[in-house]
Amino acid sequence: MAARSADQNPEASVREVRPSNRPVRGPRVVDTVLDATLALVAERSYSFSIEDVARLARVHKTTVYRRFATKAALVGAAIERMALTQIPVPESADPLADLVALAEAVARVLSGPDGARTMRAVLVAASEDSDVLATARRLLTGRFDTAAQILSRAIASGQVRAGVDPVLFWAGIVNPLQVRALLGHPVSEATARELVALSLDGAHRATSIDPTDSWPTA
Amino acid sequence: MAARSADQNPEASVREVRPSNRPVRGPRVVDTVLDATLALVAERSYSFSIEDVARLARVHKTTVYRRFATKAALVGAAIERMALTQIPVPESADPLADLVALAEAVARVLSGPDGARTMRAVLVAASEDSDVLATARRLLTGRFDTAAQILSRAIASGQVRAGVDPVLFWAGIVNPLQVRALLGHPVSEATARELVALSLDGAHRATSIDPTDSWPTA
DNA sequence: GTGCTATCGCAACTCTAGTTGCGTCACGGA
């Protein structure tokens, strides 16, 4: 039990397991617990126990229980922190290309089994705890201002007609990606591109722009 | 002990939907249990126990456990049956009006707290049981062939350009409604109408049709 | 009506999630 002067800053090496078997106190333990929670959420969605989290974080389960009243609150806090990691805002000369880039970025996050499982866990936790529901709203409707911002640039440049509701417009692109992920369907960047194209062109027959090349296809 | 010939179950003396206090056997008990499950799902999402279901169905919890291995399987079976109740297929002279009617019908199902809670419960069960996930897929992607059918009529009548992917098109309308319900946002028929309008018109500036009256509003 | 059988009710059990009280030690201030 010596080694008090040795590794003062073990969190600098963020490995999957805690480097030392020495007990940790204070706020750092919260980070460790949330890391473990996120790892389990990605791997097992909501099918894990708080004791699993404690084991992975190398703390005792009572420590977790004392910090977080319920499993839903724990998962809520974990995804709350995840929501802070921002997707870089694309800002090129072409707003439409930025829109595609943003949709592709969302698709990348959602693609893969981890994204789908995390997605489902968030909604499970949200159905148990209304506070987590609010967090889920922030997480799932995030990037909305980013999209609205890009859209207003597109309107200013004359590529998009004024009066388009940015909320509904972006929902028509992102929500299909999210639902596909939830249901275990493959989510690809190509799908994201197609959704943006369809949302821009519309389904109506008569458009003065040729739908096939009215926006940058990859 | 005795009481073999008398009332076994005094609490069941309350006249109820169930005709008698005599135990029910066979397939009928499954219906009763699934009815109780659906009622609880609508009211409490996934926050109920199997014993709650048994109490409401007036059967013993072992009966439920013997029929359904897990709570997820129980909920899966309940929504499976719900998925069979078809929304009437709108089929008027105007395919676009039919599309609006279908979207409004979906919005009606999703609006209200019951729809949202049921929605969330389905996803919770789906995250625990991959069989239920398949059922959830059928439930959430239902009416897809209906929409595709209407869309092909719209293409045939020249109101919608050919080459529109019916899956993505319908997803752009329904999935926003579903996600809004999931997150507890209000889901109205007006929202459904706006989504259809946006999906048809697109966001592009240049259309030869005036977007404001290119389809039946209100 | 009579007898067979599958299904249900019941009670007692196991197992695991979640709780509590207490001893111990990490952490920061003097």
Next chain:
DNA sequence: TCCGTGACGCAACTAGAGTTGCGATAGCAC
């Protein structure tokens, strides 16, 4: 360096979900 405080580990506890064996009976064939 030492000391006080509060956070953590630990074990024992409680509660409720899920399981099992058996007796009882509804449903059905004859």
